[in-house]
Amino acid sequence: MKLKDRKRVLREMVLARRFEERCYQAYIERKIGGFLHLYPGQEACCYGVMEAARPGFDYVITGYRDHVHAIKCGTDPKAVMAELYGKETGCSKGRGGSMHIFDTEHRFMGGYALVGGPFPLAAGMAKAIQMKG
Template sequence: FLHLYPGEEACAYGVLEAARPGHDYVITSYRDHVHAIKCGVPPKEIMAELFAKETGVCKGLGGSMHIFGTEQRFMGGYALVGGPFPLAAGIAKGIKMKGGDEISICFLGDAANNQGVFHESLNMAKVWDLPTLYVCENNLYGIGTRIDRSTAVIDQYKRVSGYDIPSAQVDGQDIDAVYAAAKIAVDHVRSGKGPYFLELMTYRYRGHSMSDSNAYRAKEEERMWGKRDPIIILRDRLVEAGEITLDDYSAMDTEVLEEIENDVIKFAEESPEPSAELLHKYVLAENDPWVNGGAK
């Protein structure tokens, strides 16, 4: 499976710009590529993982939905819907026990909020006042099901009021608005006031995954959201402010595309396939006392 992120870029980038990537812990679901890049995971290694090559972040064994970056404290993308919720709470619990100033940032989709573990995790996070920031990227769809057909409360930020967790809803297509709201949320969590829930209203421009033809969405809805591309919104704002010109933007766009094609993709294509020895590695933690003779 390959789940792409066009249309939602301002969400991951705006939030993590307000945090401290590499210091704070970040965890997300299967649509994880941009989050990993913003956390500092090398694009070459991410692409190699997509190509199932041994130079990938998981040595080609994880694939698109399981990007990971230990050094960057990017704790992974997860294929299980709702899977990151308890893990984010556990990370935050560890931070609090050690007295650190890091925070745990958990990105989630709107459909994942219907999982029971969502409510269990938020309840624990509030009871223990864990340093956790929950970021809901509400792109209105759970695969092909629109949110109003599956969820009683459409505004996701209202759902956490039952746990007395402060929350906010923001335009996820406006990176400046995302950053401003995320700064408030991050400061709240880092100051020891407990969890915070941030809902970002956004839209994915592609299907749920590459196998999704997107036939279930109204064309007028797609056109409306297509006019609110977060990258174009930022570009026009910078041009209007005199920070860049349209030629500058075109040059940057060309430079990035050339780097991806001539450097990142080339690295992945030329990297070796996983060796046969890897079939028997990383199955058990060989030095884990729980595996070998019980905990000491």
């Protein structure tokens, strides 16, 4: 990876951490309800995988710590935050909350609450995409 790309990824990971910190602050102030599963200290895991993804071509599905993955796929951070607040302007119309962010426009096929749960869904989605051609 070139130096400029490493700097970009580091900058994006710092922004992701700041986003999650804002989420946490809103949660402890009780502005965000329900569950909130954050990603602090794990940003490199997401970015390591997502740097290999091809935007606009690859589909992404993940577990319940999904905010950073959605943003990395191209989902507007404001739409993710609106989702956490339960607003209609959220990427899942305010119905998915923290664990069920979804954005088909950016091929982010969602975060799923069960550990290991995305694997059979990903296999089924891959087969459906393959069958469609």
